Amino acid sequence: MSDIFKPEVDRRTLLRRAAAVGLLATPAMGMLTACVGGGGDSDDDAAEKPAGTVSATNPLGIKEDEPLEIVIFNGGLGTKYATDVDIPSYNKLFPNSKVTFSQTEEIATVVQPRFTGNNPPDMINNSGSKLMDQGALVQAEQVQDLTELFAAPSLDITGKTVKDTLIPGTVEQGTFNGKPYVLNYAFTVFGLWYSGKLFKENGWTAPATWADFLKLLDAMKAKGITPYGYAGANAPYYQYTVLLASAAKIGGPDILKNIDNLEPGAWTNDAVKQAAAAWAEVGAKYSDKAFLGLKHTEVQLKQDQYQVGFYPSGSWLENEQAKDTPAGFDYQIMPLPSVTAADKLPVTALYAAAGEQYFVASKGKNPRGGMEFLRHMLSKAGAVGFTQLTKTLTVVAGATDGMEISPGLTSGNKALVAAGADTFAFRFDTWYKKLDDELRAATNELMYQGGTADKFVERMQKAADAVKADSSIEKFSR
Incomplete structure (x- = not known):
């Protein structure tokens, strides 16, 4: 449980937090305490403790046959990077884990009721004109702290942690009051x-x-x-x-x-x-x-x-x-x-800046699997595949140096070089x-x-x- 939330939060504050992200059902049903309750419950323990054996190939200690569910926004970037690059990468390492994939153009419409029902997907790409309120989700303790992900070794860049491989400022872009909760994956010009x-x-x-x-x-x-x-x-x-x-x-x-x-x-x-x-x-x-x-x-x-x-x-x-x-x-x-x-x-x-939000549901069935999926996205192979399919850079530093895939990508890279340190x-x-x-x-x-x-x-x-x-x-x- 993140230490930015006070354990003695009163009922009124919890109600406000829950309402902010649609975690309240009808008045008769009252507050879904399992969604926004305090620390120490079994869901939190499952997120904090490895369910599988920690090893060089499984640094986050996921349970290797645990199913994983991801939901990707289908917009300007499409979804082929998930289906054709990242899911195969994940299943190559964990072949006994069934990855359930779905896509939508309306993230809030499809996913927010899942949070209300205390059954969220494990990893969500929160984007589009109907995205969920990310700050309110963090406030309601629905989002997994990604500190372990960024401290884990890179999947395919030897000798570096995931954080070491990223463009400076990436982790900070998804940080809320000192804790990293969101991966902003696409580097947008x-x-x-x-x-x-x-x-x-x-x-x-x-x-x-x-x-x-x-x-x-x-x-x-x-x-x-x-x-x-x-x-x-x-x-x-x-x-x-x-x-x-x-x-x-x-x-x-x-x-x-x-x-x-x-x-x-x-x-x-x-x-x-x-x-x-x-x-x-x-x-x-x-x-x-x-x-x-x-x-x-x-x-x-x-x-x-x-x-x-x-x-x-x-x-x-x-x-x-x-x-x-x-x-x-x-x-x-x-x-x-x-x-x-x-x-x-x-x-x-x-x-x-880093953009396009991806986060792991802290109350999902497999939050460690959600973080592991992000580790595959942040591999060099994942970054190259994403750029080839979307004509968009990722936050993995230098992963696609020298690639000239399209006029727009080339033009954006030239503008970025010309800007130097003058980006904001x-x-x-x-x-x-x-x-x-x-x-x-x-x-x-x-x-x-x-x-x-x-x-x-x-x-x-x-x-x-x-x-x-x-x-x-x-x-x-x-």
């Missing part, structure tokens, strides 16, 4: 994506300044192309990521740290306001308000048809659109243009789902519904202050 073919045909180059960016948007508009767009129905996260990335470039990475830490006035900082004003103009003049009702794949398809110029996204985009991308489209990524001449970070700075990320979206939900709505208002920068920052500051004042929400910091 986030920026503005465009067609290299379209740019070449029109003699366009990626702009470095905001003035040049707006000139290019005007040129696209003159060609009958919608210069910029994102999907308001299920992907406002894409747009708020670039908005906050612009704020970080204007005011420095502490802008995002202060937002994460719920610092007073973090959202009303001038850098956030300047970024919001700049992007509001893009939404008003260079996008299509009809995109408010579209899903991400619908807007992405329009870009593949050369109807949209720039699209904000992470490096999963190329793989997600593989079936619809015409030959020669040539996906390319560019960092966000400098909004002002006095930005604290250079134009090459990027939002780049935020974490509030996984810590506080209420803030994520509010920011999605506020971003749509700003970009597509006539919102203003002042209204945007005030709305978000009010939401952040409410989260900070809510004693039922566990607070995290970095």
